[in-house]
């Protein structure tokens with residue numbers, strides 16, 4: 376029996392809510408108002424443009440992917456295929472422990488560094504040589520005149536790794552074989568044991584470009600953020616609390632970047648990044664999704680998702696009913 380490729384879905388709130396207004400460094404819902412009519416008009420215009428951009432996102436991404444696969448010549452083809460030699464020894468030990476029959480969270484915590492009591496964990500992930508090569512590869516791509524998809528409206532200089540072909544042989548096996556054993560112990564209550572898709576991108580900060588990242592939560596159940604270098608000062612991450620904690624009750628913890636080391640946190644943990652004051656900062660971000668969790672409650676609007684079929688990768692929602700219909704259609708044809 377043949378099955379068609381699985382359709383992708385976003386929640387309808389992607390086309391109405393959580394739109395970042397650069398001028399005020401805030402995310403707004405389409406229904407929120409402003410103080411002056413001029414502000415309101417500007418905000419409306421920004422929202423209109425952003426909604427338009429989001430609607431075309433899937434199609435444009437597929438177009439870029441095709442162009443890149445036809446015309447881009449990688450500098451280091453080997454960085455697209457995960458090898459254990461890219462991974463830090465401490466990471467491999469933590470993964471091995473997590474896969475062992477006696478593994479439990481207390482035991483795993485001996486292999487990680489807990490940052491405060493906020494369920495934020497640091498551990499070495501990549502060896503520095505791999506980080507340097509990956510950044511060089513991405514710089515090479517940046518120099519090409521091929522089209523580039525940016526991660527989101529808060530980040531204008533990062534790169535979407537799926538468009539370059541990094542998912543199948545690098546980030547997917549990294550998530551499935553190495554990260555999930557850890558997250559299933561650390562975040563079982565957030566789908567850490569049933570992560571089934573992810574969005575992979577790099578963020579880049581430099582003096583004439585983006586310097587910092589406003590406070591936000593991710594469209595993810597669990598996030599891994601790995602520092603890739605290069606040389607920079609400041610730019611620490613900061614974490615407050617889960618998004619449901621009232622703003623006046625939130626406390627903040629700052630987290631430094633160390634090349635090759637990753638920070639694992641819950642996607643709904645509110646966080647941001649302070650401005651760098653010199654150099655260039657690159658980080659690999661994996662927004663990992665669990666359809667079991669998000670199918671019940673969309674992490675961006677906190678409602679049961681209203682599924683909208685999208686081109687491209689979608690946001691990790693699945694539809695049991697549609698998938699069944701999809702299989703039936705093809706069977707009828709063959």
Ligand SMILES: O=C(O)CCC(=O)C(=O)O
Pocket residue numbers: 578588593600612646647648658660
């Ligand atoms: O700047 C960073 O390293 C954080 C990036 C981040 O939080 C995100 O893209 O979701």
Ligand SMILES: [Fe+2]
Pocket residue numbers: 591592593646
């Ligand atoms: Fe984030």
